[in-house]
Amino acid sequence: MNTNFNKKHTFLNKIVTHPYFGFILAGLLLMTVQLLEYQGIIGVTYARAFGLTIIYFIISLGFSLLLGYAGLASLGTSGFIGLGAYITGYVLKTLELPLIVALLLTLVIAIVIGTIVGFISLRIEGMYLAIITLGLSEILNEIFKNAVKFTNGVNGLKLSSLTMFNTIITHREFYFVLVFVMVLAMILTINIISSPTGRAMLAMKNSTSAAQAMGISILKYRLLAFVIATIYAAVGGLLYFGYWLTSNPETWSISLSLSILAAVIVGGAKSIWGVLAGTFLMFGIDLAVFKQMDFFQKYQDVPYLFSGLLIILVVMFYPGGLSKLGVDIKTFIKKTFVKVRGLYHNWRYGKDDIR
């Protein structure tokens, strides 16, 4: 006899417990932000803040796969994002080709660069790998500044309007593309995590010798991790250019790489929801909350102080990140509920004695 009667096997329950349900729900919720903006209920800056969060969230997902699962540290993310953005800009502005071509081109170049960095990571590990990727991204940044023919130099690349299928698409419509790509990225990420590939990456992070003894090729999975991370970053750059229609070399500096690293660490490197929260704290909250207040308009650098403080607090007291904080809060609430109920019982009926 099976004893699973109490569990409900209804259709609704099946849908709700499916791992994709939460992602699609999050996508729908984020779409309502733009719909509210259409109605004029919230300002443009709010919608822009959420758009920016979504773009950096997609990039951070790839980075969390690299850091949290494969255990490889990289500081070259911003260079790869910039590459994606400039390729799209070049394809759209000078070549005047559709966005699909830009997407294919970014994918190809991301795969090539990912394999190169992956090969480097076979020889070098830890801090040194981070420094080498940092150097790579700085080289890319110098190229963005000096290759004026392609990138328009320090002035930045600007596009007046984006056309897709013979219609002009503003940032309002492009927001829905962002949300769609975000949900897709979340689904693909959880698929990778819960498949043999994700387990192999974790095995590689924990013990290379055990991984090799179990038939996991270090070469293959390091390359794979870097290629996935660079693809996410380059697609993020493409979306950035599509959304803001500008690309400045200043944006793709080391501070962006560090912010992404901070977002992943603050959120918790192994949790998708944690990374979402972390990216909102690092990128979205500045536009959505601080820029609206008069005090922070006067002193514009104060928000950076907050984010720095947050990183210190998380690293010192909560190495698990926001995702662990969420779990802890849940257990705390449950425990306090039980405790308060017990106290009330004692007050009303007296302490337990033999009945």
Added chain:
Amino acid sequence: MKNNYLIRTRLNKINDQLSILKTSPAIVKNKWISENQLKLDKLKTTQSVKLNQLRKTFDETYFITEKEEKIKKLDDKVYWKSREYKQSLTRQLKRVSKSADSDNKAVIHQKKYEEKLTKLQDWRKLQEESINLNIVNVEQLDKSVKATAKTEYDRLKVEFDREFQIMETSLKNKTEERLNSYLKTNQNKILKIDKQLTKIQNELQSNLNLEKENNLKLLNELNNKPSLTENETIKKNTLTALEELQSNRDILLRLQDLSMKFGGLKAVDHLSFDVKKGEIFGLIGPNGAGKTTVFNCITQFYKASEGQIFYRDNFNEIIDLQNIMVHNVIKEGIVRTFQNVELIWELSVLDNLLVGAHSRYRSNFFVQLLHLPKLKREEEIYRYKATEILKMLNLLPYKDFPAYGLPYGILKRIELARTLMTDPKLIILDEPAAGLNDLESVELAKTIRLIRDKYQCTIFLVEHDMGLVMDICDRICAISFGKKLAIGTPKEIQQSKIVQESYLGGE
């Protein structure tokens, strides 16, 4: 040689597919039968709920139990109410004790409390009377209802039974049909693969024959030469060894003149011995004798500086393990454990076992990216296998625990379980009893024997616990400073003077 290697990898893949196809029907059948059982149980519960409602109406005991229940509830209520009064009384007495005429006030409160209690008792009596009256009334009224309910109950019972039987048979037929179609498609696939298999095997055989001929020719040439260079002597030795191994089917692994140098230090010095099929072979030696280095050379973590490691692979062909990459050694059927437990701490115990089956997964990255049914089927199969292994090693309660923080003895057993996921031919255990207490090591000896008998594999182990080694090993090789001292059965080793000297010191 290269060509043969490619063919062998293809053969390995095909064999894996075959094993999946052969094992999956049983798993699928179990799954479908359990699903059916679930549906039937659900139907039965809904039916029994209805029937029980009816039965309650005509059961004799119903009224009595109901009465008892009601009175019990009443008692409960009275008990809690009285406790509440008492508590409030104590609180008020406390408050009053500080005021001027505390005694008078206390008496007043006491009186109030007693009044309340008497009121409560009165209320209880009233309630009890009403319950009794109500039940008498209902008893009289319900006699007619009972009779109708009984007939209804009988009718429904027969109907439900019929319904249940119809559902059971229909489900059975459906699953049988599904299973038949599944088996048919499976059989077709197996036939197709078998055709491929014979084709490739023929290819391999012809290749091997050619190679043999070439080897013989070379050997003859070398034998006839008057003087040989160093390279040529090595070649001659390997060729003669190959010749011998091909005729002697018992030997699974042979180390020949294996040496490993770390700079000037010779960790392993011209070591050679055989490991036979299906035996438990022990390697012993004092600390720093180079036992773990031998293991690392066999599993290709180190590349040996001299010598050969011959191994009989899945197709009875002799290969030199040094031509194989580290992560491909497991595909030839060699699995190892580590001296200090190397598990994946961030994964659960079951997932750790699935990592052990990593080399068996046939679905590529894009299948994994999209979670296609192929991956789900494979995952199901290996999950089933992992739970079976966990059951065998008494680890099932720890299935969903993260590996981090479990006791050491259990971690050792998990590592042993992980090696079994790929149906290995040779299991290499690096100090399996290190850090275990006496009881656990006795249990370990049992499990090692069980594994050898159940999976029909060879076990090769390094161990310092002499009791365990002498107990379980069929043959033992003793080494010291990388050189072989003695080889033989445990008794022979115990009586050997050289071994005693090296362990206990000279005269």
